[in-house]
Amino acid sequence: MKKQRFQTKAVRTKVESSQYGEFSSPIYMTSGYQFEDAEDARARFTGEKDDNIYSRYSNPSVSEFILKLASLEGAEDGIGTSSGMAAVFGTFAGLLNAGDHFIASRSLFGSTVSVINQILPRWNITASLVDPSNPDSWTSQITTRTKLFYLETPTNPVLDLIDLELVSEFCKKNKLIMVVDNCFASPYVQQPLIWGADIVLHSATKYIDGQGRSMGGAILGKSELLEPIRFFCRQTGPALSPFNAWVLSKSLETLPVRMRAHSENALEIAKRLEVHPLVNWVKYPHLPSHPAYSVGVKQMKTGGGMVAFEIKGGVEQGRKFLDHLKMFSLVANLGDSRSIATHPASTTHSKLSEQERLAANITNGSIRLSIGLEDVEDIWEDLQQALQQK
Structure with a gap:
């Protein structure tokens, strides 16, 4: 089959049906999964076998939502989270260590600014908030510990715009991870990975749900880059619930x-x-x-x-x-x-x-x-x- 267009992928992407052959994906409301035997359990926990263990780690409903959203964003892989801010903090915590530094646009959602200014410094993680309209000033903020560039576009709340292609060139030149909050646009309106972003974040609570019913978040990008974020999220527990994932997956169809x-x-x-x-x-x-x-x-x-x-x-x-x-x-x-x-x-x-x-x-x-x-x-x-x- 030839490559499907955006709207077709939004409607048709789903995980395989169960033995019942259901047309609409069910909600997998379970906390855990049975192992066939001791060897099966061992293989799943070591990663030799890629299968579900516990819904804090993975769940078929969450997997379908991420599969669909990653397809729409053009991402290789993704992680579902309980909210957009869980996605933001999980990304910071997964990629940054004590003593690290990053650059961020000073035009950001208020809670994100609070995380940057009041929470991350507790672990000696610092940031420089830069003027997104003045690229000439960015270089002066880079240190030997600078790891990433974080931004929103359009920005919350006054809809300033940042040239993703320009930021990507800057990040590649300085070996920085480029992280973009794409919440205001949605993957239909804008796909930052096309313009060179490494990681895309969403508060799925917003346009992805679209009807004020459920909360959720997502982190999307290359599998290898997501691994430390996945480890952090699996151990600390900001998991997306199966019910919310099912609602969000259905919402993507429209x-x-x-x-x-x-x-x-x-x-x-x-x-x-x-x-x-x-x-x-x-x-x-x-x-x-x-x-x-x-x-x-x-x-x-x-x-x-x-x-x-x-x-x-x-x-x-x-x-x-x-x-x-x-x-x-x-x-x-x-x-x-x-x-x-x-x-x-x-x-x-x-x-x-x-x-x-x-x-x-x-x-x-x-x-x-x-x-x-x-x-x-x-x-x-x-x-x-x-x-x-x-």
């Missing part, structure tokens, strides 16, 4: 359809916000006014479902805007079928200092929108009436 609809709605909303008199700026990857528009159209198939803008009036007006939304949900999530609005300075990035927020381009009036699958006119009417509140 990912292309959903992402096209999210992107279509988001682009239209971004265009309308851009000309609204109460809005200072709008950032959307496929909006020509985006400072890195050329990067967005180069490495992203569509612009995705996230829109960022700055409302005039700062924190006070930002909160007033949220309070007057009628249809939008105020939820600590994104990538849902329902539209969600967030004021990052007072919620997702409130643990950062004002200096740290401004360095990441998060102003007091910044608003993050996760544009859902509702009718675009209903989405716009709700935003418009909330913007006009005095």
